[in-house]
Amino acid sequence: MLDALRNIFRIPELKKRVLFSLAMLAVYRIGCHIPTPGIDRMALSHFFKQAQGTLLGLFDMFSGGALERLSVFALGIMPYISSSIIFQLLTVVVPAIEKLSKEGESGRKKIIQYTRYGTIVLSIVQGLGIAVGLESMRGPAGELVVPTPGWSFRLMTVLTLTAGTAFIMWLGEQMSERGIGNGISLIIFAGIVVRIPTALGNTWKLLGAGQLSLFVILFIVAFMFAVIAGIVFVERGQRRLPIHYAKRVTGLKTYNAQSSHLPLKVNMAGVIPPIFASSIIMFPATIANFINVPWVQNIAKSLMPGHWAYNVFFVAFIVFFCYFYTAVTFNPVDVAENIKKHGGYIPGIRPGKETSDFMDSVLTKLTFAGAIYISVVCVLPSILIGKFNLPFYFGGTGLLIAIGVGMDTVSQIESHLITRSYEGFMKGVRIRGRR
Template sequence: MLQKIEDIFSIPELRKRILYTLFFLFVYRIGAHVPTPGIDGGALAEFFAQQSGNLLGFFDMFTGGALSRLTVFGLGIMPYISAAIILELLTVAVPHLAELKKQGKEGRDKITRYTRYGTVLISSIQGMGIAIGLEAMTSPSGAPVVMFPGWGFRLVTMITLTTGTVFLMWLGEKISEKGLGNGISIIIFAGIVASFPAAVSKTVTLMKTGELQIITLILVVAIILAVTAAIVFMETSQRRLPIQHVKRAGTTIRGNAGSSYLPLKLNPAGVIPIIFAMSILAVPSTLATFSTNDLVQKISFMFSPNSAFYYLLSVATIIFFTYFYTSIIFNPDDIAENINKGGGVIPGKRPGQATADFIDYTLSRLTFVGAIYLAAVAILPQLIIKGFNVPFYFGGTSLLIVIGVGMDVINKIETHLVSHNYDGFLKSGRVKGRSLI
């Protein structure tokens, strides 16, 4: 392992990219501790201590605790991801965006520009909403979260949070350009990993006080390792459709020009369906924190992890969004057309609609397996840990993100090592990760 690390840092370009990435992440973590003006940090911490099961707690996980402290990076990079997903969905409904997507680099640059504008708009709306909501919040002890409410506080908070998100967007682009891997994914990865030391410290404290037994901890670690192995296996699995290329002279086939394959991921949608589903399911419990109405509280309970209905609805929504998002990002007709334009055919399938139907059929079956896998990753760890009555939360969603981004970074490192005639970072095999957007 030491030899591998030495090989990594012996390549000037790779060393520079790693150091750039570490520096940008250092800047991110510094900013995650710079507070927004006008907030009582103690009262806000008490309030968020009760929000682990709702939307606020869910998004706080992606910001590395910056939202619960309401720092300048309180919104994190989620507004950018939301804008990117919205633009991706709009390409189906808006012909202009669909045309831009086909125009190569120039079209992608315009879509990126629209995404940035959307990020500013979403951040401004969310920033103002958070500022207004904070003014009505009090800690469990009754202390107000906002010390000096009013339009001055609202505007300052909106501008501060929007500026922080825009800076993170720029930071992510710089990591992608000068660092290692997809910058947006790495920022989310860093935010999640930043909470691990505190979780370990809390676990040690619980063991010292006797609230957590050693046998229970061993079982939890075994579950984490099993889930990790399952995620790695599923994320690297793919269905390879063989493609036979032929030489043509006009409409006449002149011979075989080689073969290749079309790789279809078992989980093409990534973690996006879980984010969609959990965000929607967390809305009722979030609204309940601002209301004492009996009906609202009953609805909130149904949508909380204490209700069986919550888990059934979670599975259903994750499956739905997996199919929905996969249908957005994959168009079998376009894939079949591109195969035909490249002079390729899938053996046993006629070019055109027959090929598109076969790809759609194969992709539908893969998506079903991927949807069940995502639902299991999101739900089973919660059920198992709840069954063991372990007093801390282990989320399959965060583990899925961490492993996916980690695999992507390792793949980038391996590419650099192999291109400079070194052995890969791993002794055998290639690791293929994914970015979040």
């Protein structure tokens, strides 16, 4: 495998795609350090240190620290993700959008265009909210984060942040088209992994100060590898429902009997449930940063990572959103109807309603297993930090996204190599889907 990876750059097209993606990611990381005008950086940094465990901390993770510095990319790609999720949910609710989704490539392009418009609208709203919120923030000595508040600052901030999000959206689309992997996912991936050097530096400092022993660090490293291996194993796990197609004649063509399968992933909902759950459970803590009311502060403290109430509500929301999002994205009735139309059936199950009921039963069990798996991974950081004093954040939504994006990117690289019959890569390598 290592020999094959060293020879990736021998294929001109693949080399061009990889270098293009790396160049676009470099542009993104440079933009994360270009500041928005009119901000006191020291006062803002102090405020974000107090906002750990809130929605601001979650958004800052996805933006790769750009929100904490309030750079031109402070909103990150979150408005685009939110707009995509909104239109995906509207596909089930609004008949016109559902009709567009079934029109093939032309309908997909229209939905993407509407998603872009929604991204701009959300960026304007979020940018205005950030600008107004910044004007009320103060540093450790009581100094204003925004020295000269007013509508001039608000308009400048909204324009800057909206333009930054639009540029990131364009970068992601260019990377998907001309690079390797999914551009939007790679941008999020870059924002997450950029914190690894800081985490390693903090661990080294604690080791030098004697607060962590070498044995503990070796145990943590072994545990991290075990968790990553478990995530990879589950993310690639699937239940394959066998489907048989009877011999049929269509016009002058005769189709022989065939056997296939319908793959159902263990984690059908992906990383959407922990993102939704984190957003809801962190909302009181976010409000507490702006409202100094005793009962709001008490609720916010009980919903901070490490508290038992946080873990209980977090797991409950994850399980709920796993079932909800799976029900939205996968319709057993439509799938069973399509199988029936093409003359297919599951052995031992009647086509039609019994097939849809069987798939719904299997999907319910898989979703429960996937929800438990996501819950364990997402609660893991608060347990490691609270009980074992881990010096960095390991696990949670960020780890799921990083591993998922890494697997998808490697899979696309493998596809490029396989289509060119690269024998050195094929020898002794187990590709996903090959036996």
